[in-house]
Amino acid sequence: MKKLLLIKYGELTTKKGNRKTFIKLLVKNIQAVLADEDYQIRYDRVRMYIESDSLTTIQEKLTKVFGIHSIVECYQVNTNMEEIASSLVTLLKDVSFQTFKVETKRADKDFSIHSMEVSRRLGGVILKNFPCKVDVHNPEMKIEVEIRKEGTFLYVREIAGIGGYPVGIQGKGLLMLSGGIDSPVAGYLSLKRGVDLECLYFESPPHTSLEAKNKVVKLASILNAYSGNLKVLVVPFTKLQEEIYKNVPESYVITIMRRMMYRIASKIIERRRLKVIFNGESVGQVASQTLDSMRVINSVTNIPVIRPVACMDKLEIIELAKKIGTYETSILPYEDCCTIFLPKHPVINPDLEKCLLYESFFDYESLVEECVQNIEVISLKETKKDELL
Numbered sequence: 001m002k003k004l005l006l007i008k009y010g011e012l013t014t015k016k017g018n019r020k021t022f023i024k025l026l027v028k029n030i031q032a033v034l035a036d037e038d039y040q041i042r043y044d045r046v047r048m049y050i051e052s053d054s055l056t057t058i059q060e061k062l063t064k065v066f067g068i069h070s071i072v073e074c075y076q077v078n079t080n081m082e083e084i085a086s087s088l089v090t091l092l093k094d095v096s097f098q099t100f101k102v103e104t105k106r107a108d109k110d111f112s113i114h115s116m117e118v119s120r121r122l123g124g125v126i127l128k129n130f131p132c133k134v135d136v137h138n139p140e141m142k143i144e145v146e147i148r149k150e151g152t153f154l155y156v157r158e159i160a161g162i163g164g165y166p167v168g169i170q171g172k173g174l175l176m177l178s179g180g181i182d183s184p185v186a187g188y189l190s191l192k193r194g195v196d197l198e199c200l201y202f203e204s205p206p207h208t209s210l211e212a213k214n215k216v217v218k219l220a221s222i223l224n225a226y227s228g229n230l231k232v233l234v235v236p237f238t239k240l241q242e243e244i245y246k247n248v249p250e251s252y253v254i255t256i257m258r259r260m261m262y263r264i265a266s267k268i269i270e271r272r273r274l275k276v277i278f279n280g281e282s283v284g285q286v287a288s289q290t291l292d293s294m295r296v297i298n299s300v301t302n303i304p305v306i307r308p309v310a311c312m313d314k315l316e317i318i319e320l321a322k323k324i325g326t327y328e329t330s331i332l333p334y335e336d337c338c339t340i341f342l343p344k345h346p347v348i349n350p351d352l353e354k355c356l357l358y359e360s361f362f363d364y365e366s367l368v369e370e371c372v373q374n375i376e377v378i379s380l381k382e383t384k385k386d387e388l389l
């Protein structure tokens with residue numbers, strides 16, 4: 001009896017025209033996460049099989065690949081009734097169930113016993129060996145038997161995959177990644193919809209520390225388990241930020257700072273041929289995230305800004321952060337450029353005219369350009385986990 005994993009595709013099965021592209025990309029993404037494993041992969045337009053001696057590790061890694069609807073543990077046996085029946089009994093010994101149903105598909109019409117009869121006989125064997133009943137409508141355990149030319153396949157346990165679209169199918173976006181709780185979750189949700197990412201981090205040394213930067217790289221590397229391609233672009237933000245603090249009234253510094261962040265992000269999008277901005281803003285969370293603030297801040301760019309957690313409660317975001325494994329890192333107490341020199345009364349309904357006036361007090365354009373010119377690119381493939389934090 002040979003064990004295999006059957007991968008069922010997720011939402012991509014509804015995209016008829018793009019099916020081939022979707023499947024090819026999914027295979028590429030699977031190959032990327034399984035780079036350290038020894039395995040064989042076979043696929044066609046409806047399913048994919050993986051064979052390996054280390055299926056447990058592989059299965060674990062596959063639960064982080066978007067585009068996989070479910071993973072089914074599957075056993076290949078020789079096509080004869082005795083072997084099928086005895087294999088089934090062996091497999092079911094490890095599982096507890098009270099009701100079951102056997103469903104047989106006979107793709108190999110040379111096999112002489114009809115599907116209904118195969119199901120009936122196997123059902124009889126199961127009833128004899130285990131204390132259970134048949135339930136055809138709502139069985140606890142559905143056993144699928146598929147008789148094909150190359151052998152008979154027994155499907156016993158189906159594990160939910162992570163769903164979503166294969167990462168990269170939508171191209172690449174730019175994620176504004178701070179060390180907080182929200183933006184890594186926003187990144188995860190973007191990846192889930194098939195958007196690959198580059199992460200943009202604004203640092204202000206010496207006001208922000210190397211630990212703060214490493215924390216962001218660590219968060220990106222946790223997210224990278226869902227992508228494999230992430231990079232972190234670090235923007236040296238100190239000079240521009242200091243100019244803002246020198247020239248702008250205190251209540252407007254955060255508004256203007258965020259307008260500068262959007263300007264820099266937009267330029268980087270154009271230069272690196274990325275598509276849209278993603279960030280972790282959430283409606284009403286802080287002064288710069290009221291609808292009035294968002295409107296004034298967003299007005300510096302025509303590039304769409306997607307805010308995947310915009311309408312989630314903080315507790316919902318935290319729950320997801322725990323699930324994806326970023327929470328423990330996010331709550332480490334390092335400062336961010338948004339939290340240093342925080343004004344006592346940041347404006348919650350900024351006036352666009354005032355923003356334009358304050359911005360005319362200093363030559364921000366050349367400072368923005370300087371930021372863009374001097375980004376540091378960190379590729380996560382080269383960052384060993386142990387070096388972080």
Ligand code: ATP
Binds near residue numbers: 200278285286337
């Ligand atoms: P998070 O929102 O990630 O929990 P936060 O709440 O401290 O962190 P906010 O001040 O709410 O961050 O900023 C809103 C969003 O702006 C962040 O989610 C992130 O997308 C972006 N952002 C803030 N600071 C930075 C930074 N230093 N570098 C990159 N993006 C940032």
Ligand code: MG
Binds near residue numbers: 280285
């Ligand atoms: Mg936030």
